[in-house]
Amino acid sequence: xxxxxxxxxxxxxxxxxxxxxxxxxxxxxxxxxxxxxxxxxxxxxxxxxxxxxxxxxxxxxxxxxxxxxxxxxxxxxxxxxxxxxxxxxxxxxxxxxxxxxxxxxxxxxxxxxxxxxxxxxxxxxxxxxxxxxxxxxxxxxxxxxxxxxxxxxxxxxxxxxxxx
Numbered sequence: 569x570x571x572x573x574x575x576x577x578x579x580x581x582x583x584x585x586x587x588x589x590x591x592x593x594x595x596x597x598x599x600x601x602x603x604x605x606x607x608x609x610x611x612x613x614x615x616x617x618x619x620x621x622x623x624x625x626x627x628x629x630x631x632x633x634x635x636x637x638x639x640x641x642x643x644x645x646x647x648x649x650x651x652x653x654x655x656x657x658x659x660x661x662x663x664x665x666x667x668x669x670x671x672x673x674x675x676x677x678x679x680x681x682x683x684x685x686x687x688x689x690x691x692x693x694x695x696x697x698x699x700x701x702x703x704x705x706x707x708x709x710x711x712x713x714x715x716x717x718x719x720x721x722x723x724x725x726x727x728x729x730x731x732x
Contacts, residue, residue: 619641628713
């Protein structure tokens with residue numbers, strides 16, 4: 569019996585398997601060491617959730633809202649905008665804009681309650697929201713409370729050197 573052909577067939581399959589394994593290793597290394605994920609939108613959503621939980625619970629404004637302003641929102645809501653000083657950043661990488669709208673029955677429109685408006689952070693970031701990869705990523709959400717008001721929270725996070 570002549571069995572010379574079986575060795576040649578097995579070596580072809582061996583190279584196919586070797587090529588598949590090598591391709592898988594290269595693909596996994598490229599995915600692992602590739603471009604980082606942009607987590608700014610997730611970070612902004614988490615910040616909105618923290619602020620919303622701080623000012624309203626169960627569809628009603630909390631007592632936390634009374635007297636809440638730009639100076640004490642960090643203490644009352646247990647927040648910090650302190651970021652790493654690795655890139656020479658100061659506290660200018662975020663902004664939070666909280667507005668409460670009430671319905672004016674006489675005019676028939678929603679108006680901002682001037683006493684219940686809070687802006688914290690870098691005001692320049694709000695004008696450049698979502699304009700590109702090197703601009704801040706902004707998220708805005710609104711929700712109703714049982715007092716007949718609408719709370720609108722807009723958060724922007726820049727941190728392009730760290731998160732993009």
